[in-house]
């Protein structure tokens with residue numbers, strides 16, 4: 092006993108004297124007992140200038156350093172909005188070749204938005220965040236909330252549609268779901284990145300009212316209501332400054348007006364000026380010196396705009412450290428919520444729950460556009476033989492499309508889903524019909540499919556028509572895909588029509604069999620010259636790992652479709668506001684003069700159409716769309732009662748409540764989305780014919796009726812007055828319009844703002 096005590100005190104003595112002699116080398120511990128803001132100050136006070144600078148920029152393709160000396164961990168980011176991207180090498184874009192980084196792919200954000208169901212959004216975020224957490228990621232690079240301005244934008248599939256209200260409401264639960272895992276979201280791309288063409292070399296010109304009413308609300312909701320811990324700056328320019336180093340967007344609006352306390356990170360390679368990066372609100376720089384995939388100088392990280400060049404300016408006394416400390420404070424705050432958050436869960440990956448979430452969102456997001464003669468659901472008693480035709484029935488869609496491309500555990504293809512659901516009772520046969528894109532690789536992730544086809548288009552069409560003729564049902568699965576110039580990052584679509592001669596195939600199938608359902612897999616609207624020839628049309632989006640199962644459930648009627656379009660399908664491209672009134676892909680004269688080719692010669696894109704985006708344009712100008720915003724059918728029928736308001740007049744500080752009953756008048760359980768639009772009957776400024784200000788998805792059994800309530804205040808009546816730089820609700824008469832699509836208003840009620 093004695094001996095032991097003696098040894099211990101000897102050790103204490105030696106170590107104490109050792110520590111006394113080596114005070115400089117002993118680790119400095121952070122005080123973990125104080126409230127977070129004090130701990131941040133404590134950490135800040137212990138950091139050297141070099142350590143602070145190091146935190147502001149990447150150390151690898153997807154990570155940024157912490158402070159090793161203080162035990163502050165590095166941040167690991169990952170794409171992307173629809174699943175956790177696979178691992179690349181430290182300093183290269185090539186695949187790292189891990190075998191444990193396959194995940195569940197969730198439906199693309201267009202599909203999520205089409206559910207019009209906020210609970211789905213939370214489930215999505217929660218599940219995706221769990222996978223990110225399990226994969227040890229701290230920042231998920233998404234969700235994307237850029238507004239759908241033109242159907243040609245290659246990245247529309249990653250966004251949530253054309254309406255700022257719908258997008259705002261849908262994005263908030265997603266963010267909360269992800270962040271409940273101690274994983275930050277990075278809402279992107281802030282702001283005005285509404286097309287891919289010229290994304291690095293354009294300057295967007297938009298008036299303040301349009302900016303505040305159409306393009307900013309989803310970002311504002313994401314940071315003020317969703318509390319997204321980070322936000323990603325975009326590539327494009329606004330007022331002549333690149334968005335990721337933009338005084339107006341980042342400092343004036345985000346950090347001052349919205350009082351944002353989180354971290355602004357740049358899009359990958361979006362920074363090009365140290366002074367602007369220092370002063371205009373950027374906190375964390377990523378991806379400089381890369382062009383996306385092929386370029387990337389080894390160890391270029393010290394040359395980042397917020398690296399040695401910044402340090403040099405400070406050391407030379409040319410800039411102070413106020414901005415630096417603010418940036419680091421924000422990063423430390425982020426660390427305490429993510430990497431240094433002791434209460435975060437461990438996450439999990441590819442669980443049965445995650446598969447179920449992906450499947451359910453897919454089912455709820457699918458939109459039944461047309462169903463003449465009730466071709467769907469497929470009547471299993473009549474379906475002895477089912478023909479499945481079209482490339483998208485057999486094509487993997489999770490690989491491709493740019494940074495949202497994924498390496499999945501599995502992806503159920505439409506043909507496999509249909510076979511699994513109907514194969515026992517019916518003979519399911521497949522014909523390709525046409526050949527589109529046979530590629531199947533993105534950034535080293537391979538789909539593993541061989542889609543090569545040597546037969547001529549004529550032979551393929553003949554085969555498809557013969558199969559259609561001999562079948563009881565024909566399910567055509569086509570649309571777009573994730574190849575370049577389709578639904579894909581970096582480029583826009585070249586035209587509005589369906590590619591690969593699909594129009595001709597669809598028309599031929601319509602002649603061959605009247606029980607035809609056309610299923611479009613895409614993230615964008617397409618022209619449908621055959622719309623009158625085809626009885627049934629389904630918008631199926633990119634649905635991720637469970638794509639085939641979600642689709643089969645809807646085709647069979649196991650799931651009753653309840654999705655609604657999050658954007659308008661114009662008949663033709665010229666009917667879209669940006670193409671009729673605005674500039675796309677840029678100013679015509681500048682385009683002709685070759686502008687937009689590089690950053691020295693940027694091109695201007697003027698949003699002349701102003702606030703009249705999507706249905707706001709179609710409704711106001713009375714341009715009938717092919718399918719309207721908010722549209723979507725069901726296998727049952729619904730009836731709306733008469734809308735009532737709880738008062739006739741409201742004051743500026745009042746609230747007003749509208750109620751309406753929705754009844755399932757058909758024979759199948761289903762869900763309807765009650766949509767509230769507000770129309771300003773007389774105004775001193777131009778107002779859209781109507782604007783979405785509320786929506787509620789109601790699930791109803793046959794015969795069941797429920798009351799839906801919408802409460803609004805003057806914010807739902809306001810427009811942004813650019814001169815006052817404030818929201819104004821003008822006294823006068825308004826109308827609340829309630830229906831199940833922007834072009835199907837069922838009941839109205841007038842009221843007055845005093």
Ligand code: BGC
Pocket residue numbers: 170171232279358359383494
């Ligand atoms: C995309 C971002 C993405 C980033 C990292 C950029 O090119 O625009 O959305 O998160 O790359 O992959």
